[in-house]
Amino acid sequence: MTDQVQLLLIEDDEDDYFLTADSLAQCESPKFSISWAQNGDQAIEYLKAQSFDLCLLDYRLGRENAIDVLAKLKALAVSIPVVVLTGQADSVVDDLVMRAGAEDFLTKSEIETPRFMRTIRYALVRREIETERMERNRIEQQNKAKDKFLAHLGHELRTPLASILGYTELLLDDHHNERIQPELSTILNNSKHLLSLLNDLLDMSRIMANKLELSPTPLHLASFLTDLYSLMVMQASEKGLVLTVVADSEIPEEITIDATRLRQVLINLVNNAIKFTPGGQVTIRVKADASEKLLLFSVEDTGIGMPADKLDKIFQPFEQIEDLIHANHGGAGLGLAITRELVNRMGGEICVESTLGQGSQFHFTIPLQCDDMSHWVALDLEAPQRITPASINKDLYGNVLIVDDLRDIRRLTGSLVGTTQANVHYAKNGMEALEKIQESHAAKRAFDLVLMDIHMPVMNGIDCLKALRRADIFIPVVAVTAASRKGLRESLLEQGFDNVIAKPIDREALSEILSQYLHTTPTQQALAPKNDSPPSLVVVEDDEDVADLMTMLLTALGYNTTTAHSAKQAISLIEASPDTFDHVMVDLHLPDANGYDLIKALLKLSDGLTFTIISGAETDPEAVADLPVLQSLLKPVSRDDLSQLDIPIRNK
Structure with a gap:
């Protein structure tokens, strides 16, 4: 409640005015600043000139009454609590003025009683509540307008970016444009950078509007880390950097977490590390602490580092370190702010250590949620010092089904298989793969090879293979797994897999498998991957x-x-x-x-x-x-x- 209440008293009797004003003056808190109007028209003039917190209205005002004045206030669209005062109690009058919009009704004999001030206080509190409600509604409307604007902005920016990226890719694929490949690559890279900035902006707006929701699901941790390595190792190699993934302890086979957001956090940090590291290495470390029930991640680099007095700024939205901007690394200063918010929403904390000229280490923790605390395994990722792409025989034909729940890994594996003449198909879980294999088998367009991830939602790779064998479908199925525990390969072969390939997928190993199961000459089956006529x-x-x-x-x-x-x-x-x-x-x-x-x-x-x-x-x-x-x-x-x-x- 405000310390100074602006009150409009509408009263045609001077004695009653002084009586009311004197009673109000005795109140120590709040203090009242009173404006006196002797009729409805004069009250309207006051209301047009200034705003009031409360109105006390005499029921009878000469030829007018309170209902007439309330009607004028309504016509003027004035939102102000009104307490009606009358000479004597009358239930009929009470009902009429309340229906007309009055906040309360008092007799003048109650002016010098505690009920008078209590009624005024209640009216003022209700006024504040209504004001707060209207303010909340105004903010909600503003947020809806902002969300609508951002959705429209996203649509309007993504549409032209679709043309720029798509046509640039087409031009890059045309061998007639070899002389302008550098210029086309510049267009493509900058377009992707614009898209990245747009995605960061929209993510930040969702976070600030508290509309970002987490979807925790079971996650096979070793497969997740191997997939992450597969996605980032080529980017590091292009800069001549060594990327490694190291587990400083045994880790649980399966945890419950929002995998998409955890992946976004790690990719943000690894991207930054690669961007600001001109030479050397980037290391992803993971450690599970059973006693504290924490999962600890670190992303360490040997890059340019940051001055100690600047570290408190880097997690703030739209903040960048000036020296880094001058180094022309770009960005809107949102990536680390988004990363911090995502870590916090997953229940963890993030911090950074850095030495100028020597590198940076980002550390974050998240609560460890796993059903079986005893079933932990060692992570064994052998990261090569340099990626030396092995050649894959391009003159191979057939139909290949790639089954993986991660879209980026499906795309990465598909791009490798796609260097051959094979037709590549995709499924995101075992159930979807089972349906596609059964359909192709019934249509006598059987797949020549299935690359099957082991750990997937809905139906895992092992259960899918068992279902295929029960249906007397014996096409080649190769298990793709990140797990490295002793005896796993033998176990998978015993369960019916034709071969096993480890994640991250090695080009040479993949080339051997493709050469083993695909055809060296086109076949009728390979020429018709889906149907006799396309959709x-x-x-x-x-x-x-x-x-x-x-x-x-x-x-x-x-x-x-x-x-x-x-x-x-x-x-x-x-x-x-x-x-x-x-x-x-x-x-x-x-x-x-x-x-x-x-x-x-x-x-x-x-x-x-x-x-x-x-x-x-x-x-x-x-x-x-x-x-x-x-x-x-x-x-x-x-x-x-x-x-x-x-x-x-x-x-x-």
């Missing part, structure tokens, strides 16, 4: 450049592709030929409809369609829960993203 797609995208690019990429991948630039065009296409198309790729933000509504409209015209959502904003899980949406892609969509799509031909 027919409709791409619904209002940006013509993006639509043209996606059409080119999808056509190059073997799809029959038709373009629509609006919801109306898409509806016309499906309405004219409801059985022609298998799949629709829908942009969420169209000029004449949102993507969710369009999907529902198209399903009414042809209920066998399936969909992919492509958008500059993340998909709402609730909005697609009951829709046949096979996958969602975030713009900009690359050729690699599209190559991982698995679009079935519908039953027509």
Whole structure:
């Protein structure tokens, strides 16, 4: 409650005015500053000139009464608590003024009693509560407007970036452009940098709006660390750096954590270490502390380091160390701020040690959550000093299914296999792999090779293999595992796997496996990876450049592709030929409809369609829960993203 209350007293009797004012003057806290109006019109003039915290209103004002004045206040849109004073109690009058908008009702005989001041205090408290509610509502509306703006900004920036990245990749792949390869690489790298800045900005906005949610799930820790190494080792090698992963203790086989966010934290730290290390090495360390129930991570580098007096700034949003900016390393100063917030939300803490010119060490802890504290294993990752890519025989043909729950690892393995002439297919868990293998087997288009990760959600690799063998499907299945415990290879071979390859995947070992199971000449089976005729797609995208690019990429991948630039065009296409198309790729933000509504409209015209959502904003899980949406892609969509799509031909 404020120390000084601005009060408007509307009273036509001078004696009653002095009586009320004198009673208010005796109050020590709060103090009242009183303005006196003798009728409704004069009160309106006061209210137009200044704001008040409270109004005391006499019921009878000559030819007017309190109900007339309350009506004038309502017409003026004045939000102020009003306590009506009258000469005598009257339940009918009490009810009328309360219905007209008064806060309370008192008789003038109560002015000198404790009830008078208590009523005023209650009215002021209710006023503060209402003010706080309105302020919260205002802030909520501002946040909604900001979220809407950021979603729109993300969409508007991702759409042109899709064209820039996509066409640059196409130009880089054209051997006629060899003389401008450096310039094209510069465009591609800077476009990726812009995309990274955009992702950081949107992540930071979610954190500041407290809208970032964690999704803890079981995680096989050794596989996770090996996958992380596989993703980052090439980037380190390109700078001539040695990247190693070291476990300073045994680690639990499985923990419960949000794997996506843990991976984001480690990638942020490793990316920074590589960026600021001109030579030497980057080391990822992990240690499990059973007594403290903590998992400890460190990312150490031999880079340029930071001065001690600057270290308190680096975790602040939009803060950068000036010397580093001058070194032209770029960035918006959000990566480490996001990293700290993610670690804190996982229940941990992060800190940094650094010596200028010698390197930096980032340490963070997270609570150790694992069901079996006794089942711990040693991590054994043998990191080579330099990556020396072995050549993979390019003249190999066939169908290869890559099964891994991590999209980036699927893409990485697929890019290696894709250097051959083989057709690459993908599945993200054992159940999905089982369905695809059974379908291909029934269609007599059996896979020549399956590269099967062992630790996956829904169905793991071992259970998937057992299900295949029970179904009398004996295609070659090679286990892909990061585990290194003694006897594991023999155990997997005994369970029916045809071979075992370790993570991170070694090119030479992969080359031997591909040479063993794929064909050296094209076969009819290898030439038809999915169906005798490819799926027919409709791409619904209002940006013509993006639509043209996606059409080119999808056509190059073997799809029959038709373009629509609006919801109306898409509806016309499906309405004219409801059985022609298998799949629709829908942009969420169209000029004449949102993507969710369009999907529902198209399903009414042809209920066998399936969909992919492509958008500059993340998909709402609730909005697609009951829709046949096979996958969602975030713009900009690359050729690699599209190559991982698995679009079935519908039953027509």
